[in-house]
Amino acid sequence: MRRCTALYSKSHRSPTPRTRFALHFDDLLLTFPDGRWQQLHLHGCRTSVADATRERRFVRHMSLRMVSAQVDLITPPEQGAIAPRAAGLPVAPAEAGVVDDDAWETLADWMISGGRMGRRTVAELAHLARVATPYFASVIGAHAARVAAELVWERCGPMRDSGGDLGAALEPLVRAAECSPRAADALVAARSALGVAGRPGS
Structure with a gap:
């Protein structure tokens, strides 16, 4: 049986507006596509990273939960493969900010490591x-x-x-x-x- 590659390959789509961020020790400075900005203190932050979908495409989802705030960040959906319905993955929150892959991976690594520079190359x-x-x-x-x-x-x-x-x-x-x-x-x-x-x- 011939496999339908269209279900799994990427297609050309317009880039989703990006959320920008900068790390400053224990603080995360976020700038949203509409010009809003937010500063979050990351001490005591609970971080979870998982696969998810947005607009039926695979994305990586990071949730940062603090006492007074929660921020969700995902990788660009237009760069993810189309997710079949059988994947059964959770849908990323509609308000999740979209961050470029490299920046997302760097932030996820920083958060999972507890924000430490030790033992890094x-x-x-x-x-x-x-x-x-x-x-x-x-x-x-x-x-x-x-x-x-x-x-x-x-x-x-x-x-x-x-x-x-x-x-x-x-x-x-x-x-x-x-x-x-x-x-x-x-x-x-x-x-x-x-x-x-x-x-x-x-």
Whole structure:
């Protein structure tokens, strides 16, 4: 029996208006498509992540529940495959904000980990910096510098002239800075902490 791929593949649709956000330590700053904004304190927040549907399409749904507020965020439905009726997934709340996939995944990871930077790689910190406020991005960059230094010292020893190795260790942050102003803030902070020069022409 021939499978009807139209039920499972993506189709072209207009982008859903996006909800933007920025992390600032324990705070989440949300900007909605209509211009409204909201600041949420995340300490004690209960987070749940699950599959859901919106307009019969698969989405990822994150619910943030605080004492005085609840926020629901989903991935873009127009980018999700069409969900057959047999999927039996819950429908995402109609008021859920739509967030780009990469940003959604970064926020979900941050919330599930309890909002901790410890044990993160430079690449993971680079992703985190992309969704941070400018000041928090600088703090992330300084932490990325420590992670890079520890990595190089473990590999080469602390006595070696390791400027080039440190620059290489920061490469994930360099790449992120090419397309993100906040990652660029983090990179400046990391290079300042390490005394590593930028690339020629940068």
